[in-house]
Amino acid sequence: MAQKNILFLTGDYAEDYETMVPFQMLLMVGHNVHAVCPDKSAGDKIITAIHDFEGDQTYSEKRGHNFVLNASFADAKPENYDALVIAGGRAPEYLRLNAKVIELVKHFAYADKPIAAICHGIQILTVADVVRGKTLTAYPAVGPEVTIAGGHYASVNVDEAVTDGNLVTAPAWPAHPQWIAAFLKVLGTEIKL
Incomplete structure (x- = not known):
């Protein structure tokens, strides 16, 4: 398996599982993963x-873990990476306001590099205007944004993922088994047991 260099975009109040699990899993299978957040540095x-999901009309939110970034956002040059992962949670609502974040996302999309986004992470893709004509999923509350941005919103179960070319999306962390497996397939990662 060829090691891939993966840029992992996250931020304050990103969803805990959607940050920790994919970051650790991609390292575990041998990829080089740089977790970054605008205005923050390695360390x-x-x-x-x-x-x-506790039966209320929307998800509940509790404080999660402290997650230590291992790379500096200011040093992240998209041409040095093979793929992009975007965590969900509340972070995407403010990350999508950062012009450099949008430039990074556009680089990956226009270069047809693999992109994995989950939950509210898709909000960054819609603002970057890179979902037009694509079929993808997201947390259901983000579905209207996908449609307005010209994408085809796929309403799937919370534990399912959608792949359209090099774009792999999922509605929330219960989809990790399908989402991560689909992203590894797009990356060309083979795991031999």
Whole structure:
């Protein structure tokens, strides 16, 4: 398996599982993963949020873990990376306001590099205007944004993922088994047991 260089975009109050699990899994299978957040450097931390589905009309939110970034956002040059992962949670609502974040996303999309986004992470893709004509999923509350941005919103179960070319999306962390497996396939990662 060829090691891939993966840029992992996260931020304060990104969803805990949607940050921790894919980051650790991609390292575990041998990829080089740089976790970054605008205005933060390697060694800085973000605070995650735990979102749960407890039968209410929307998810509940609790404080999560401190997650230590291993790379500096200011040093992230998209041409040095093979793929992009975007965590969900509340972070995407403010990350999408950062012009450099949008430039990074456009680089990956226009270069047809693999992109994995989950939950509210898709909000960054819609602002970057890179979902037009694509079929993807997201947390259901983000579905209207996908449609307005010209994408085809796929309403799937919370534990399912959608792949359209090099774009792999999922509605929330219960989809990790399908989402991560689909992203590894797009990356060309083979795991031999």
